[in-house]
Amino acid sequence: MTTPRSFERRSRDTARIVGAAVRSLGTVVRRAGTSAPATPAVAIVAISLVAAAVTGPATLGARALPCEVAAIQAEAPTGATITKVAVVEASGARPRHCLVDGHAVSSGNTVNFRLALPDGWNGRFLFLGVGGLAGTIANLEPGLARGYATASTDTGHRASESGWASNRAKEIDYGYRGTHVATVATRALAAGYFGTAPRYAYFNGCSNGGRQALMEVQRYPEDFDGIIGGHPATGTPMQVGRAVVYQKMLAAPDNYLTADALELLSKASLAACDKTDGLEDGLITDPRLCRFDPTVLACTPAAQPGSCLTRGQLAVVQQVYGGVRLKSGEMYAHGFPPGHEGGASGWRQWISGTDAPVARDDGRLAYTGASLPAGYGLMDFNFKFLSLDEDDPDYDWRQFDADRDLPRMRTMTEILSPTSPDLRPFMTRGGKLLIYHGWSDPGISALGTLAYHEAVVKAVGGQSAADTFLRTYFVPGMHHCGGGPGPNQFDMLSVLEGWVERGQAPGAIVASRVVDGKTVRTRPLCPHPQVARYRGTGSMDEASSFTCDAR
Numbered sequence: 340m341t342t343p344r345s346f347e348r349r350s351r352d353t354a355r356i357v358g359a360a361v362r363s364l365g366t367v368v369r370r371a372g373t374s375a376p377a378t379p380a381v382a383i384v385a386i387s388l389v390a391a392a393v394t395g396p397a398t399l400g401a402r403a404l405p406c407e408v409a410a411i412q413a414e415a416p417t418g419a420t421i422t423k424v425a426v427v428e429a430s431g432a433r434p435r436h437c438l439v440d441g442h443a444v445s446s447g448n449t450v451n452f453r454l455a456l457p458d459g460w461n462g463r464f465l466f467l468g469v470g471g472l473a474g475t476i477a478n479l480e481p482g483l484a485r486g487y488a489t490a491s492t493d494t495g496h497r498a499s500e501s502g503w504a505s506n507r508a509k510e511i512d513y514g515y516r517g518t519h520v521a522t523v524a525t526r527a528l529a530a531g532y533f534g535t536a537p538r539y540a541y542f543n544g545c546s547n548g549g550r551q552a553l554m555e556v557q558r559y560p561e562d563f564d565g566i567i568g569g570h571p572a573t574g575t576p577m578q579v580g581r582a583v584v585y586q587k588m589l590a591a592p593d594n595y596l597t598a599d600a601l602e603l604l605s606k607a608s609l610a611a612c613d614k615t616d617g618l619e620d621g622l623i624t625d626p627r628l629c630r631f632d633p634t635v636l637a638c639t640p641a642a643q644p645g646s647c648l649t650r651g652q653l654a655v656v657q658q659v660y661g662g663v664r665l666k667s668g669e670m671y672a673h674g675f676p677p678g679h680e681g682g683a684s685g686w687r688q689w690i691s692g693t694d695a696p697v698a699r700d701d702g703r704l705a706y707t708g709a710s711l712p713a714g715y716g717l718m719d720f721n722f723k724f725l726s727l728d729e730d731d732p733d734y735d736w737r738q739f740d741a742d743r744d745l746p747r748m749r750t751m752t753e754i755l756s757p758t759s760p761d762l763r764p765f766m767t768r769g770g771k772l773l774i775y776h777g778w779s780d781p782g783i784s785a786l787g788t789l790a791y792h793e794a795v796v797k798a799v800g801g802q803s804a805a806d807t808f809l810r811t812y813f814v815p816g817m818h819h820c821g822g823g824p825g826p827n828q829f830d831m832l833s834v835l836e837g838w839v840e841r842g843q844a845p846g847a848i849v850a851s852r853v854v855d856g857k858t859v860r861t862r863p864l865c866p867h868p869q870v871a872r873y874r875g876t877g878s879m880d881e882a883s884s885f886t887c888d889a890r
């Protein structure tokens with residue numbers, strides 16, 4: 340197998356030869372076009388150089404194997420089984436590709452994967468994470484459209500498979516190992532198919548995919564050259580934070596945060612915080628500067644219904660902002676920063692749902708029906724079968740008490756929660772990590788990601804060490820992996836490639852806000868601890884009117 344280093348060198352040579360040949364061909368064409376015909380001999384030499392360059396052993400995109408089960412299985416690494424292979428014709432931005440389904444062996448389980456091997460391969464490998472409780476395989480088209488050999492995994496169970504979380508091997512595969520074994524298998528299959536190892540391997544995922552990203556960095560630092568972790572899920576702490584919020588929300592009918600209450604809250608937090616970042620632009624760029632007290636919305640006897648928040652509603656809001664501390668004072672589940680609580684993808688989607696909870700037979704309030712808030716739908720399952728070290732079908736998260744119950748969750752927290760800040764092995768081998776998180780994510784707290792970033796900086800030896808391999812970007816006004824009023828479209832993968840492949844250390848990344856297909860605002864995202872600052876002149880909707888400044 341070609342080593343990446345020697346391959347890289349060869350591929351540079353190839354690029355030089357192709358470049359020279361193309362330049363030479365260009366000359367030929369221009370001459371032809373200006374009625375000064377080149378001699379046939381010159382043209383033939385140039386064309387044969389190109390042909391030699393694109394069919395040589397180090398060529399990108401020249402398929403080495405037929406797209407057939409037997410041929411691909413013959414090149415498969417130990418433990419990988421190919422179950423289905425199909426040629427998929429080009430469609431839209433998606434190139435023609437060989438689609439490979441199979442599974443890889445882990446200890447006590449098999450892990451499904453899918454791998455797409457495109458015509459016109461760009462020489463790189465991209466693995467895509469999956470959301471929620473996994474059990475499905477990501478849509479590979481975003482990677483395919485850019486020419487990557489693109490793979491994903493369900494992490495070792497199917498979404499339809501009840502009882503998977505009562506199987507420790509499957510829990511471990513969901514936690515971290517499934518991503519690793521599927522990565523090793525699919526990267527080797529790509530190398531076998533194309534006849535050469537991918538020059539670079541990347542991971543990209545958001546939410547649970549962001550959790551997969553951090554697990555890879557922490558546990559398998561050799562798997563990827565570059566990793567993007569968006570809105571990384573935190574496993575047990577995230578569940579604990581939600582449980583305590585719902586304990587308060589469901590304690591009385593009055594406590595429910597209606598859509599109107601959330602819009603009221605959103606207006607009030609924006610009014611209090613918009614200017615604190617130096618520019619009144621409808622966005623809270625740095626909610627850490629915000630001193631917003633929601634009790635300004637407290638109902639008074641004279642208040643009109645719907646114009647204020649009840650005591651119960653305020654208690655819920657303060658719980659969401661405040662997070663969960665242990666008796667020792669340690670912050671266990673970070674609260675959420677104020678700002679941009681309203682809108683369809685805001686707190687309504689994650690925290691309060693669209694329909695008020697109703698009383699069950701036992702008199703207690705519960706959400707029912709199809710419109711469960713995203714943070715609530717999996718509460719029962721998570722606590723009974725995933726968070727607890729020993730399954731307990733009778734466990735009631737409504738009674739959860741952090742100091743009493745967390746000792747019952749130690750092993751599973753280790754399995755599910757990507758909390759280790761010591762990323763030195765990844766740093767030392769030259770890996771690069773981009774983390775991003777919308778400040779207004781109502782599903783997973785950006786403050787938790789901030790705390791993790793700071794812990795990493797400390798663990799690897801300080802800011803200058805961290806700067807060699809890590810950038811974290813907080814996105815103002817962005818909800819969970821998208822949505823919200825902020826600039827929420829950006830291309831982290833190109834930035835990561837520039838860093839890994841060309842040594843271009845990332846700075847500001849321009850993000851766009853697109854409404855009905857039109858870009859209405861661009862804004863730089865700044866690597867933490869820098870923050871985007873308005874220069875004082877120019878349109879507030881143009882990224883060029885901002886600089887990234889130290890706070």
Ligand SMILES: [Ca+2]
Binds near residue numbers: 621622
């Ligand atoms: Ca502002």
